[in-house]
Amino acid sequence: METSNFQRILNLFKKQSDNYLYVTIYNYLKSIDKFEYILIDKNKANSIYSVRNEINHTVNENLKIQGYDELLNNLNIFNSKSVIISNFDYNEKDFTIFINDKETQILGILWRDINN
Numbered sequence: 742m743e744t745s746n747f748q749r750i751l752n753l754f755k756k757q758s759d760n761y762l763y764v765t766i767y768n769y770l771k772s773i774d775k776f777e778y779i780l781i782d783k784n785k786a787n788s789i790y791s792v793r794n795e796i797n798h799t800v801n802e803n804l805k806i807q808g809y810d811e812l813l814n815n816l817n818i819f820n821s822k823s824v825i826i827s828n829f830d831y832n833e834k835d836f837t838i839f840i841n842d843k844e845t846q847i848l849g850i851l852w853r854d855i856n857n
Contacts, residue, residue, distance in 0.1 A: 825841070
């Protein structure tokens with residue numbers, strides 16, 4: 742799905758201006774016209790990313806994706822049924838962001854450096 746009305750999501754990242762990742766994502770969001778995402782059942786997201794986290798522990802250190810602990814913790818305590826997920830590359834990093842379906846909370850950010 743995509744939307745051009747993503748001001749609430751933009752503001753979530755703007756509020757965290759002391760965090761490099763949030764600032765980088767905010768700058769990316771300011772540079773786009775349409776926000777592309779999927780809306781997925783929270784339990785499915787939790788299951789998928791729990792398995793991905795296990796796989797992540799088996800790869801070389803320079804290929805590891807960062808951010809799983811915070812994401813999985815937040816998915817476990819998060820009480821809505823769905824999660825907004827968006828993936829993009831920006832500033833030589835690959836990002837996957839997770840936001841609650843009411844667009845009021847960032848649940849997690851997965852990221853890794855992109856090797857050129």
